[in-house]
Amino acid sequence: MTSIAKPKIVHEGLKRNALGLTVRDYEGGMSTLCAGCGHDSITAAIVQAFFELDIPPHSVAKMSGIGCSSKTPAYFLSASHGFNSVHGRMPSIATGASAANRDLHLFGVSGDGDSLSIGIGQFTHALRRNLDMVYIIENNGVYGLTKGQFSASADVGSKAKRGEVNKQPPIDPVQIALALGGSFVARSFSGDKDQLVPLIKAGVRHRGFALIDVISPCVTFNDHEDSTKSYAYAREFNHRAIHADFVPPAVEIKAAYDEGEVLPVDMHDGSRVLLRKVAKDYNPGTRGSALEYIRARQRNGEIVTGLLYIDESEPDMHGVNATVAAPLNRLPYEELCPGRDALLALQKRFR
């Protein structure tokens, strides 16, 4: 993926986080995406989220597949290791990375082409494993790098730039995640940083698979009238059902809860997510009720956003496997090799 090196100038007054780092330390190379691309706003939100979380950049591993969205890991966290995998296969790389080093913050960026067509198998199975990672889908309904073909998330009736109308029903990653037991299911809009930044922070702190589907308009191929993934459409039909505020572990929560309106969720690391209902009738309590609400609004062309479902109690892949707490890649060889005596004893079985 292309990127242009960005000169690093740190102004004196620039705010520093608990690690003494500025937001510049969380940036990457200069984006080579089209001017106004929704993906760049998401990149900015990612930078801000990690800066505010006080996470050392080198403890993050950023991964992607192939496509415009998958180029973006070059544009944030330049001090993090990156893995630009093959098309649709980032979840398997993330699975292996997690298996080897469960201490890493795994951060995946994918697109609707990468995740919902060629990569739908890997996407759903990473979900099913409840792999401990953040998985962002930068969803614009088109294939950009190959010049504007519909993707599997394009809505019925949505018109392509050249006039073709999509007639196949869309695949909605949020509904898939709810149906398949996703433990953290969120949707946002690239133009809504207030909503997106706390969602990313909560996703990073969630233990398990945190899906954030972000409607991210393609200014070049899918931002016209009759597109349901345009800026104008997303702004008009964004239905913010539930807002998540992220509270880091050290901060005491003082705000009084308005019973029934704000729901605190304790994260495994001591941090807390406050769910604030925006739509009074939204019930995030069960997958079924969430799904039903989303489908009903979808029929009206509305895009329901927010932290739509969260279950912090589900075990992740390592929980199911009962893996030791120390990352496997740090176990000394002596703890892995049974030794000569064990080999000699074992062979009785084969005589």
Place this chain on the structure above:
Amino acid sequence: MGKQQKSRVNDFVLKIANVNGTGSASANALLMKTVFRMGVPVSGKNFFPSNIQGLPTWYEIRVSKDGYLARSGAVDIMVAMNAQTYARDMQEVAPGGVLIYDSTWPRDRLLSRPDIEIIGVPLARMCNERFTNVRTRILMKNMAYVGVLAALLELDRAVIVELVKETFAKKPALIESNQQAIDLGFEYARANLPCPLPLRVKPLGKTAGHIMIDGNTAAGLGCVYAGATVGAWYPITPSTSLMDGFKSFCERYRKDPKTGERRYCVVQAEDELAAIGIVLGATWNGARAFTPTSGPGLSLMSEFLGYAYYAELPAVLFDVQRVGPSTGMPTRTQQADLLSAAYASHGDTKHVLLFPADPRECFELAVAAFDLADRLQTPVIVMSDLDIGMNDWMCRDLDWDPNYRPDRGKVLTAEELESAKAFHRYVDVDGDGIPQRTLPGVSPRGAYFVRGSGHNQYGGYTEDSAEYQQVVDRLAKKWETAAKLVPDPVIRRSRKGAAVGIVSIGSCDSAIEEALDRLAAKGIQVDYCRVRAFPFGKKVRQFLEQHERVFVVEQNRDAQLKTLLLAETQYPPARLTSILHYGGLPMDHRCVTEALEQYAAQGVAA
């Protein structure tokens, strides 16, 4: 009539024709292990269908005082338990041989042969009278023929009693019933049949220091000893038992007895595309990781294999080869993935291959594969096959050097990164074509982007011709280094100056060894080079150059090993002759013996 075969002690082939899903596996294993414990070299080949229950299955046991483990090419005793295949099973018996059948039901009179001895035993009737449960009756028929053979072949009954106890140690109730069935057969044979047969087993004392193990189990054990912590796989015949083995050894050696915590992680992936991805995600993070698969899985893994070659990530794969093309015959053996493994993936790619010849080498080369993959930062594919992987082979005891430590290659530590001026991922710092690498999470100074797209020696994206070529030319240099690091061939020389040589790989070995002995007995001298790795090292090239005629023995139709030799060495094509065996059953010595006898005869004529 020639029915009476001359006495052949410890040198015959016993074959059991059965129906799959009837529990014959434990009966057959019992027979083989009894011979083994009596000190007589033995091998067993299982010819089974790709099916759960009801189709024909055969088990062939060769008893060989000389230690030949390949098939002999003949069957001396056939136990015909399957009416479906009775006619063809009878035809397969060598003249002077013996056929044992279940005489509970009348035998078609047309099915008889004057030149073999036919022995009827009412196995089903005896078991029906003794046992009440329907499933037990079926299972015990098999144990009953073990008893019959014990009497006919003079097998050591004490060994059998001990083996039954061991086999059913976890289900004590079965010990008694199985032993009863064996005794039924034994007593019937003693009372009614000419025991012992001229073909029989006599204690020999030639199996001490040996074990009987299958290659997949041995390879799985090798992965444990190599320190692999991550295994990813998608079940596929005939590789499945490799991961089963790894898991069960890990449960034994890598699970905390108090907490139940595991020092390993096995992921059963959604497909082979993901299995190889999981391996690469793990090795990117410095864990030793592997995936066992077979031909169709290897095809699916190709995209990521090219990625790993270009991005320079270690990976260990086991290709337990089966018959292709396509789905082919999943329960039959071949060596037909050589080319697709060597050059897997689009673009200029080459992969390191290792060729084990038996389970012991599966163990040893599994460990070597991890060291090579880490050292060379590239995938290493261990090319096993169904014959090695799934059959029990007699091989020398496995041993372990307590001083062994994994070679993790050029992985920079946090301290090294701190003291280094700069880290550049793809620069050839030492002149061997192998760059340095870093692991995520170790140091902010080690960050780089792993990418399958064009990159320069600093790891940055590039579309510049010169920068691109610099990296792929270094990869070619790394390939030359690989040729120096891979295991040497095993060379057997007849006498100095033999003009004819054999080059082969893997499971052809035991058949070739037997052929060489037979040829030597006829005064035909042939040298033999068993290649154990690709790229071919110096010793393979030298062997070729030292011989004016080289026969290439392999188990595929298209002479894939020969193709590799032609592509990667300068040896003149006209001097290579193929000996090909590719029907799917393990080879025997005959194709090699005959081809070389013929060649020798021509030489004499000329």
